[in-house]
Amino acid sequence: EDQVTQSPEALRLQEGESSSLNCSYTVSGLRGLFWYRQDPGKGPEFLFTLYSAGEEKEKERLKATLTKKESFLHITAPKPEDSATYLCAVRGYGGSQGNLIFGKGTKLSVKP
Amino acid sequence: DGGITQSPKYLFRKEGQNVTLSCEQNLNHDAMYWYRQDPGQGLRLIYYSQIVNDFQKGDIAEGYSVSREKKESFPLTVTSAQKNPTAFYLCASKLTGAPTDTQYFGPGTRLTVL
Numbered sequence: 001e002d003q004v005t006q007s008p009e010a011l012r013l014q015e016g017e018s019s020s021l022n023c024s025y026t027v028s029g030l031r032g033l034f035w036y037r038q039d040p041g042k043g044p045e046f047l048f049t050l051y052s053a054g055e056e057k058e059k060e061r062l063k064a065t066l067t068k069k070e071s072f073l074h075i076t077a078p079k080p081e082d083s084a085t086y087l088c089a090v091r092g093y094g095g096s097q098g099n100l101i102f103g104k105g106t107k108l109s110v111k112p
Numbered sequence: 113d114g115g116i117t118q119s120p121k122y123l124f125r126k127e128g129q130n131v132t133l134s135c136e137q138n139l140n141h142d143a144m145y146w147y148r149q150d151p152g153q154g155l156r157l158i159y160y161s162q163i164v165n166d167f168q169k170g171d172i173a174e175g176y177s178v179s180r181e182k183k184e185s186f187p188l189t190v191t192s193a194q195k196n197p198t199a200f201y202l203c204a205s206k207l208t209g210a211p212t213d214t215q216y217f218g219p220g221t222r223l224t225v226l
Contacts, residue, residue: 034215041200041222043202043219043220044155044217045217049212104153
């Protein structure tokens with residue numbers, strides 16, 4: 001069964017304190033791993049798609065990396081406006097019929 | 113501007129009532145999706161449609177119904193058979209066959225049962 005686990009559930013950082021969020025996955029053949037940002041009461045906003053192990057993508061203070069078992073979202077020198085819930089999802093070739101399987105998210109709080 | 117719109121933003125329902133949530137997109141996307149989001153849980157797929165006049169059940173379709181009569185529209189009806197409908201509902205769409213294969217989300221509708 002395809003599965004996604006995100007850790008930690010919540011993370012509190014001081015402004016400028018770099019850290020990483022983890023997304024561990026089990027999938028029958030990875031077709032894509034997706035990162036989204038979600039602000040309270042709003043829909044998820046697309047950040048990155050990763051397709052193969054070793055792939056990396058960057059956007060401002062965020063950098064996503066991918067291995068065969070997990071993905072990391074690295075946040076460098078975060079600012080308070082980076083506070084949000086970050087969602088990870090995978091799409092596989094197996095029993096999920098190619099639909100996205102989401103983790104429960106990591107809630108990031110960045111204090112000034 | 114291209115995008116996905118959902119209405120209403122907030123919806124209140126009395127027990128025993130059916131309610132319909134609207135989802136419209138002008139991105140010319142083929143596939144559309146409905147998800148439910150509850151506190152502490154990941155997004156769960158209710159229904160999806162890859163082409164007009166066709167749709168499939170997701171993981172939690174019981175108590176819900178959909179239609180796809182137009183490419184741009186994918187309304188979701190929450191029926192009285194749905195025992196615990198209070199949740200945040202999200203609509204998404206994507207262009208099938210595109211290299212990026214990315215789903216884009218609307219702003220959501222928060223449904224509360226009174």
